[in-house]
Amino acid sequence: MTVKDDSFTDWKNREEIAESMIPMIGRLHRERDVTVLLHSRSLVNKSVVSILKTHRFARQIAGEELSVTDTLPFVQALTTLDLGPSQIDIGRLAEIYQADDRGLSVAEFTAEAVAGATGGNKIDRREPRDVVLYGFGRIGRLVARLLIEKAGSGNGLRLRAIVVRGGGDQDIIKRASLLRRDSIHGQFQGTITVDEAESAIIANGNTIKVIYANDPSEVNYTAYGINNAILIDNTGKWRDREGLSQHLRPGIDKVVLTAPGKGDVPNIVHGVNHDTIKPDEQILSCASCTTNAIVPPLKAMADEYGVLRGHVETVHSFTNDQNLLDNYHKADRRGRSAPLNMVITETGAASAVAKALPDLKAPITGSSIRVPVPDVSIAILSLRLGRETTREEVLDHLRDVSLTSPLKRQIDFTTAPDAVSSDFIGSRHSSIVDAGATKVDGDNAILYLWYDNEFGYSCQVVRVVQHVTGVEYPTYPAPAV
Incomplete structure (x- = not known):
């Protein structure tokens, strides 16, 4: 058999395995309110090819591709448990299991890892x-x-x-x-x-x-x-x-x-300060798409290195607030044709950082340029850090944050050398770190952060709503703190 035949046979076998996962994942979701994830990406209602692509994507952030032959046993184990509403990341289960040297079976390890969502520990399903x-x-x-x-x-x-x-x-x-x-x-x-x-x-x-x-x-x-x-x-x-x-x-x-909310309206960035929402608070804001893009990685950098000051330059897709062709607009430059020009404009994202990260005392400045693309923007975050570091250390830190931390639903990570804006249409993360563009020199770091300013932001809005309504279910294995 040729290498070509071997590759095709392997593909067909993996298709068959992925196909067998679909009804199990579907039943867990419909009957038990369990969402099966793979490195924070939902596998619910996904096609065979989509499941395989998601497994392959793990190569970019975890260093090697996950195989459905590795994750299928964890899905099968989940179907045997008395699970309550939860989100369960089989990518993380497989990763942690490989490093576990106790000789447990997959079923035994899975039962232990998700024990907080089973039996007497499980939470009740919420009323709609x-x-x-x-x-x-x-x-x-x-x-x-x-x-x-x-x-x-x-x-x-x-x-x-x-x-x-x-x-x-x-x-x-x-x-x-x-x-x-x-x-x-x-x-x-x-x-x-x-x-x-x-x-x-x-x-x-x-x-x-x-x-x-x-x-x-x-x-x-x-x-x-x-x-x-x-x-x-x-x-x-x-x-x-x-x-x-x-x-x-x-x-x-x-x-x-x-x-962005004004006055005393709380500006909430899910993953960063959503736990500060008071139960009796009736009015809150999800801030802006750009604030949601820069605050999670800013927090990740501040927690690890300290941040003394920073500047964010956003290159932002045009929006409905601009004119298609030159016409009157209350703002000076936004009246000029959006699909034909780069347009310098203001951004309130930098000042909004203080509301989401009140403990961060570093001054953060910002400006923005609207460009002729309909969706996906990039924030260039330039930081003066509290200590010197290296590019490799920063990338390892941000990769780890994207995989295991409480910010893993907000921060994604790509090593694709040819990544461009359209690659991130539909991303559910609020910020995607571009590893190839990252620059570090001593205590200076420059991060290039892609974000789908429409869909990624909408996902953040829904997460906030889930939190305030009590339908944000716990994730297992629990993120590293």
Whole structure:
């Protein structure tokens, strides 16, 4: 048999193994509210090829490719356990098991590693919590996709309604079409139908009421059977406590803003300061996409090396706030054509660092350039560190953070030598460290951080909502602290 035949036979065998994983992963998710991960990447509702690609991606961050022959026994072991709601990373299980010298079987090791999610230790499955989207633009539709995707187990978060201004004839059909097809993020994974008579969009069996209103005061959510809901404001029209408080109508318990909050509104970056949210806090902000991109790696660097000062330069994709062609705009430069120009603009991300990392006393400055790409941005974070180090040490540290730390859902790591912005469309991490571009000279470090400013940020928003509603389930093996 030739090498070519050997490779093809090996591929077909791995396809067969991955195919056998799919129903087990699906049952764990639907029946027990267990999400199977591979190095923080969900394997729920993934195709055979997607599962194999995710295993191969581990080569970039862990140094070697994971094989489905290594991870299948862990999936099989999980199906035999009395598991409660949780997230279980089989990549980490396989990695830790290889280093374990006690001679345990895979089944014995797995049972021990996830003991906190089994038997009397398991937490109760949460009742569905209602969610309302106020506004249905770029972020609103991506958050909707994520909420619908995560509703597969029938627990957790349930998207009940979207609130928009009336847009004339066939408004609901056009909005459903925008949810169904996206020029950047591709097709919606599932089916979408419209019930015009009931003013509802049905997505993967989830009935989402479309409510038309010009102002928060016009809506009584209890009239639609919505109670104790989380309202996510995607409009950015109101950013202080007084303005956002208008949403606290009958049926709404908390308000989450998808833009930087002003005044005393808490700015939350999940993974960094989400545990500071007070249980009785009704209004909070998820900060900006750029703040979510720079704060996690900034914290990782500050914790290990100390940071004396820093500057962030963001090269940001254009947004709907800019004009397609030169036209009047209240901002000086944003009126110039977005797809034809690089546009210098301001960013509040640097000043927002203080809200998310109050213990970091280092001054952080920032500026931004909008460029003619529709999605994925890069933040160049230049830091003066508290001690000298090397490029190799910094990369080893950030790789380890991306794999094992509490920030592993926020920070990703790539060693691809030819990586470009479009490679990171759809990334669920808020920040991806580009190892090849990283520069370190003594106590100076420059990090190049990619981020999908639409989808990665939307994932952070959903994580915050999961946390405040109590449906953010524990992860096993537990991240290293």
